Amino acid sequence: MARSPTRGRSATIIDVAARAGVSPMTVSRVINGRVGVGPETRASVVEAIRALGYSPNVAARSLVTSGELRIGVIYSNPSAAFMSDFLTGVFEEATVRGARLILLKGEAGRPPAQSDLEDFVASGVSGVILAPPLGESPAVLQMLRDAELPVACVGAHGVDGAICVRIDDRRAAYEMTRDLIALGHRRLGFVVGNPDQSASAERLAGFHAAVREAGDVQTMIAQGDFSYASGLVAGEQLLGAPSAPTAIFASNDDMAAAVVSVAHRRHLDVPGQLTVVGFDDTTAAVMLWPPLTTINQPVRKLAAEALGLLVAEIAAPSAPSSDHILEHGIVHRQSTAAPSDA
Incomplete structure (x- = not known):
C-alpha cells in the first residue's frame, strides 16, 4: 500500500515515489524535466504530486527555469582546516562564474542521509561537486548517476x-x-x-617506495582517519613504542599537529628530538609551534578547478576525462631537523 505523509508534515519526494510506485530518482527526473521517463510513468508521478500536494522548492525551480547556474556541493570531512580552504576555493570560483552554490553536509566523514540526498537532487542543481571522502562513496555516486547529473570529485582517483x-x-x-x-x-x-580513500593508500605507497629505495630504514605504521583525534591516538602509539621513530610523517596536517601535541606532552622537543611533517599545507600547518613542514596540496585551487571543469561539462556535455592532476610541492618550515643521534 502506498504510504501517505504523516499528519502535520509536508509530503516529500519519497512519499511521491511511494505513491507512484517508482524510485525517488524517477520523481526527480519528472520534476526536472529530464528524459528517460515513459508517458505513463510520468503521468503517475504527476498524479501523485497532485494528490499529495507535494511542492518542490518553488524558488529553486524558478531559478532553474530562468537559467541561473546552480551548483551543488556535498561535503563531510573531519578536517576543519581542509574544508575551510576547499569551500573558500569553491565560493571564489562561483562568484567569478556567477553560479549559485547549494550546500549539503554529512557528519563525521559519512554521506548525508538518503532522504536529504534525494531532496537535494530534486531541488534542481545542474551539477555536483563532491569533497573528499564523498567522491569515493558508492552510494552517493550511484544516486547522482541515476539522476544523470554531472559530477566533479576533488581528491578522488579515477x-x-x-x-x-x-x-x-x-x-x-x-x-x-x-x-x-x-x-x-x-x-x-x-x-x-x-x-576508505584512495589518496590514503597512494600516500602510504609513496612512503613505502622511498623506504624500499633507501634500503636501511625501519618503519612503524599507525592508522588514522584524517581527524585530529585520530592523530592523537596514532601519535601515542608511535611515540610509546620501545624504539620510537625519530621522524613521523602524517597523511594530513591535522594529524601531524596532533602528533606535535603528543610530543609536547611527552616533553619531546620538535624538531630537536622529533621531526614531524604533514600533508596539505592548510592553516593547521602554521597555527602551532613549530610550524609544520608539509606537502602543499593546493586545496583552494583544486576546488576552483573542479567547479570550472564542472561548469564546462554542464555547458557542453561530453565524456569527462577522469583525472586532472595539479602540481604539488614541499613547504619547508621549522618542524624538521637531522636526528639527534646522527
Whole structure:
C-alpha cells in the first residue's frame, strides 16, 4: 500500500515515489524535466504530486527555469582546516562564474542521509561537486548517476563518469619521505589517513617506495582517519613504542599537529628530538609551534578547478576525462631537523 505523509508534515519526494510506485530518482527526473521517463510513468508521478500536494522548492525551480547556474556541493570531512580552504576555493570560483552554490553536509566523514540526498537532487542543481571522502562513496555516486547529473570529485582517483581533480599523492609522499631520509632519519613513523580513500593508500605507497629505495630504514605504521583525534591516538602509539621513530610523517596536517601535541606532552622537543611533517599545507600547518613542514596540496585551487571543469561539462556535455592532476610541492618550515643521534 502506498504510504501517505504523516499528519502535520509536508509530503516529500519519497512519499511521491511511494505513491507512484517508482524510485525517488524517477520523481526527480519528472520534476526536472529530464528524459528517460515513459508517458505513463510520468503521468503517475504527476498524479501523485497532485494528490499529495507535494511542492518542490518553488524558488529553486524558478531559478532553474530562468537559467541561473546552480551548483551543488556535498561535503563531510573531519578536517576543519581542509574544508575551510576547499569551500573558500569553491565560493571564489562561483562568484567569478556567477553560479549559485547549494550546500549539503554529512557528519563525521559519512554521506548525508538518503532522504536529504534525494531532496537535494530534486531541488534542481545542474551539477555536483563532491569533497573528499564523498567522491569515493558508492552510494552517493550511484544516486547522482541515476539522476544523470554531472559530477566533479576533488581528491578522488579515477571515478568512472566523473571529473576528478587531484594531485599526485604517491609522488608527493615519496618526495617527502626522501627528504626525511636525506636528513639522516632511519626510524620513520607514518600515520595513514582514512582507509576508505584512495589518496590514503597512494600516500602510504609513496612512503613505502622511498623506504624500499633507501634500503636501511625501519618503519612503524599507525592508522588514522584524517581527524585530529585520530592523530592523537596514532601519535601515542608511535611515540610509546620501545624504539620510537625519530621522524613521523602524517597523511594530513591535522594529524601531524596532533602528533606535535603528543610530543609536547611527552616533553619531546620538535624538531630537536622529533621531526614531524604533514600533508596539505592548510592553516593547521602554521597555527602551532613549530610550524609544520608539509606537502602543499593546493586545496583552494583544486576546488576552483573542479567547479570550472564542472561548469564546462554542464555547458557542453561530453565524456569527462577522469583525472586532472595539479602540481604539488614541499613547504619547508621549522618542524624538521637531522636526528639527534646522527
